[in-house]
Amino acid sequence: MTEPVIAASGITHTFGSGTTAFTALHSVDAEIRRGELLLLMGPSGSGKTTLLHILGCLLHPTEGEVLLHGQSIEDLSEDELGRLRLKHFGFVFQAYNLFPMLTATENVLVAFDLARSDIEAGRARARELLTLVGLEKRLDAYPGELSSGQKQRVAIARALAAGPEILMADEPTAALDSENGLKAMELFRMLAHEFGRAVAVVTHDPRIVHLADRIVRLEDGRIVPPPGATAGDKP
Amino acid sequence: MEGTGFGEAQFRRIPEAPPWQPRLTYLIAWRNLVHDRVRFAVTLTGIAFSTLLMGIQLGMLLNFLHTTSILVDHAGADLWITAHGIRTVDLATPLEERRRFQALKVDGVATAEPYLLGFGFWKRTDGVRETVIMIGINPEATMGKPWDLLSGANPRDLLLSPDGVVVDRLYAEKLSVDSVGQLFEINDHRVRVAGFTSGIRTFTQSPYVFTSLRHARAMAFAQEADPLTYILVRVADGYSPDTVAKELSAHLPGADVLTAEEFSQRSRNYWLFSTGAGITVISGAVLALFVGVVIAAQTLYASTMDRLPEYATIRAMGGPRRYLYAIVIKQALIGGFLGYLVGISITLVLVYLGRDSSASPEMTWWLALAIGIVIELMCAAASLVSLGKVTAIDPVKVFR
Structure with a gap:
C-alpha cells in the first residue's frame, strides 16, 4: 500500500459556539493515498463535505491533525494554505464555478495564471487538456453556451491544469446524466490508477460506487463501516 | 493512456511567466x-x-x-501703486497724481505711468445702458495698453484717434458694436470704436473699454481734476522689484506698493474667496x-x-x-x-x-x-x- 498523501487523525470540527454550536465531525480519521480513488459518501449533513474541506486544506479542524506528505499543516496561515492548495490540489466544484465571461480555454488558463505560468504555454496546454476531455470543438465557447456535462469537463480540465497530485471533487455527477456521470468518474479513476493521482470524490451517487478503490461512509459526523463489514475493518 | 490521449506530458509543469x-x-x-x-x-x-x-x-x-487678474498680468508693470486697501484691480479708488511724481524720485524707478480705471455706462444703439470698465492710459504709455488687437493695429494709433475706444470682440454684441467707426456714448460722452481686441475677458462681465487717459478722465465720475487710480512702475535695470517696492512704500505713506505678482494674487483671492x-x-x-x-x-x-x-x-x-x-x-x-x-x-x-x-x-x-x-x-x-x-x-x- 502506498503512503498517504494526506492524512487526518482525530478530526473534530465544530461550527459556531455556545448554544448554536454544531459539531459536524467527531474524532474522524481519514487519509487519501496516491493512485487511489476514494469516495466520501453519506447522507446530507453527515459531514462529508466538511471532511473534504479539511482534507483539501481549506479549513483548519477544531481538533485533530492533518498531515500533507507527513508534515502538519496546523500552524500554516491562510495564505500558506492557499499556496499549498495551488501546488498540490485540483478542485472540481459541484456548480463548476466557471467564469461566465471567459471562454472554456480562458477558464482553464486562470489556473495557469494563478500558478504564475507562462500565458502562451498555458494557453496551449489549456487547449490540449480541453481537447483530451473531448471539448476540442468548444475551446472558445463561453460557459453559457455549454451543456452541464461540457461545463464539468471544463472544470476538470481546470483542476488538472496545474498538474496537481491530489484531485478533489464535490458531487461531480450530481448534475449529469448516467452516461456523462460515468465518463467523469472513469476519468477520475484513470487519473488515479494510470497517473498515480490521489482522487477524493464526495458523492451521493450509488451508480458510481463500483469504480471506487475505497469508500468512507459518514453518518452524523462519524465514520461508519460499510454495509456488510465486520467490526475492525478499516474504512 | 489508452483511448483518452492523456499522458504524463499533460501533468508536466510549464515554464514560469516572465516578470513583464x-x-x-x-x-x-x-x-x-x-x-x-x-x-x-x-x-x-x-x-x-x-x-x-x-x-x-x-x-x-x-x-x-x-480673468480676475488679466489686467495686471498683461500690463507689463513691475510694480503697482494703489490707494491703500485695494482688494482687486477692478475695484479701484482714486490716487493723487502727486504720488506719481513722488515715485519717480525714488531710486530704482525707471518709469511711473498713470492708469485710470473706473466704471462707466455704455449706451447701446437701442438706448440700453451697459456697465463697462473704462481704462485710461496715455497713448505713449509703455505699460497697461490693450493687447491682442485684431488686424495688428497699433494701440497708440487707436488711443490717439479722436474719442477712440478699444473694446473686445467677445462683448461686441453686448455693447451692440458692429464695426470700427461706430459712435456710442459713455457717461454721456461721445466715443468712437477705434479697434477691437480678442479674448480679453472680464470676470465682472462689465467689458473693459480702453481709451486715452485724457478721454477717460473726461468721462470719469471723479471729483479730482486729474483723477487716476493706479501708477504703473517699471524698475530700472539692476534693481529688484521687491527692493524698489519697499523703498516706494517708505516714500508713499497711505498708498500700497505691490509687485505685479502680489497684486495679481490679491485680485484672484478677492473674487475667488472673498466673494464665494x-x-x-x-x-x-x-x-x-x-x-x-x-x-x-x-x-x-x-x-x-x-x-x-x-x-x-x-x-x-x-x-x-x-x-x-x-x-x-x-x-x-x-x-x-x-x-x-x-x-x-x-x-x-x-x-x-x-x-x-x-x-x-x-x-x-x-x-x-x-x-x-x-x-x-x-x-x-x-x-x-x-x-x-x-x-x-x-x-x-x-x-x-
Whole structure:
C-alpha cells in the first residue's frame, strides 16, 4: 500500500459556539493515498463535505491533525494554505464555478495564471487538456453556451491544469446524466490508477460506487463501516 | 493512456511567466466590466458625467483665475501703486497724481505711468445702458495698453484717434458694436470704436473699454481734476522689484506698493474667496467627484457581488487575495479610464464651442491630466467597498 498523501487523525470540527454550536465531525480519521480513488459518501449533513474541506486544506479542524506528505499543516496561515492548495490540489466544484465571461480555454488558463505560468504555454496546454476531455470543438465557447456535462469537463480540465497530485471533487455527477456521470468518474479513476493521482470524490451517487478503490461512509459526523463489514475493518 | 490521449506530458509543469508578462487579471477585469452591458453603460455614464462636471467647473475656475487678474498680468508693470486697501484691480479708488511724481524720485524707478480705471455706462444703439470698465492710459504709455488687437493695429494709433475706444470682440454684441467707426456714448460722452481686441475677458462681465487717459478722465465720475487710480512702475535695470517696492512704500505713506505678482494674487483671492465665487465652483467640482465615486462604487460593488462565487473559486484553488484585489482594482481603473475618455472628450468639445463666449471654461493639458488622475484615484477609492467584500470571501463557500 502506498503512503498517504494526506492524512487526518482525530478530526473534530465544530461550527459556531455556545448554544448554536454544531459539531459536524467527531474524532474522524481519514487519509487519501496516491493512485487511489476514494469516495466520501453519506447522507446530507453527515459531514462529508466538511471532511473534504479539511482534507483539501481549506479549513483548519477544531481538533485533530492533518498531515500533507507527513508534515502538519496546523500552524500554516491562510495564505500558506492557499499556496499549498495551488501546488498540490485540483478542485472540481459541484456548480463548476466557471467564469461566465471567459471562454472554456480562458477558464482553464486562470489556473495557469494563478500558478504564475507562462500565458502562451498555458494557453496551449489549456487547449490540449480541453481537447483530451473531448471539448476540442468548444475551446472558445463561453460557459453559457455549454451543456452541464461540457461545463464539468471544463472544470476538470481546470483542476488538472496545474498538474496537481491530489484531485478533489464535490458531487461531480450530481448534475449529469448516467452516461456523462460515468465518463467523469472513469476519468477520475484513470487519473488515479494510470497517473498515480490521489482522487477524493464526495458523492451521493450509488451508480458510481463500483469504480471506487475505497469508500468512507459518514453518518452524523462519524465514520461508519460499510454495509456488510465486520467490526475492525478499516474504512 | 489508452483511448483518452492523456499522458504524463499533460501533468508536466510549464515554464514560469516572465516578470513583464501581463496577468490574466486584465482580461478578467475587462470582461467583468463589459459582460453586463447595461451596468457598463451606467458606469461609463457616471464617470463621464463626473469628468464632465469636474472639467467644466475646474475649467471655469481656471478662467476665473485668469480673468480676475488679466489686467495686471498683461500690463507689463513691475510694480503697482494703489490707494491703500485695494482688494482687486477692478475695484479701484482714486490716487493723487502727486504720488506719481513722488515715485519717480525714488531710486530704482525707471518709469511711473498713470492708469485710470473706473466704471462707466455704455449706451447701446437701442438706448440700453451697459456697465463697462473704462481704462485710461496715455497713448505713449509703455505699460497697461490693450493687447491682442485684431488686424495688428497699433494701440497708440487707436488711443490717439479722436474719442477712440478699444473694446473686445467677445462683448461686441453686448455693447451692440458692429464695426470700427461706430459712435456710442459713455457717461454721456461721445466715443468712437477705434479697434477691437480678442479674448480679453472680464470676470465682472462689465467689458473693459480702453481709451486715452485724457478721454477717460473726461468721462470719469471723479471729483479730482486729474483723477487716476493706479501708477504703473517699471524698475530700472539692476534693481529688484521687491527692493524698489519697499523703498516706494517708505516714500508713499497711505498708498500700497505691490509687485505685479502680489497684486495679481490679491485680485484672484478677492473674487475667488472673498466673494464665494471660487468656493461655489470648487464645491461644484467636489460634488461632481462625489457623484462619480458613488456611481462607480455602486456599479463596481454590484459587479463584485455577482462574481463572488468565481472569486471564492479562485481562493479555493489557492489564488491569493491580491489576485482578486488586482481584478477589482483593474476593473475600476479601466472603467475610470474609459469613462474619463468619454467625459474629457465631451468637455473639450464644449470648451471649443464656448471659446467665443464671454465666460468660457478653459482646458489645458495639465488640467485634463490632473482630472484624469483624480478620476482614477476616485475609481480606486470606489473599489474599496468591493475590496472589503473580496477580503471577506470564504473559499469554503464555493462548495455549497
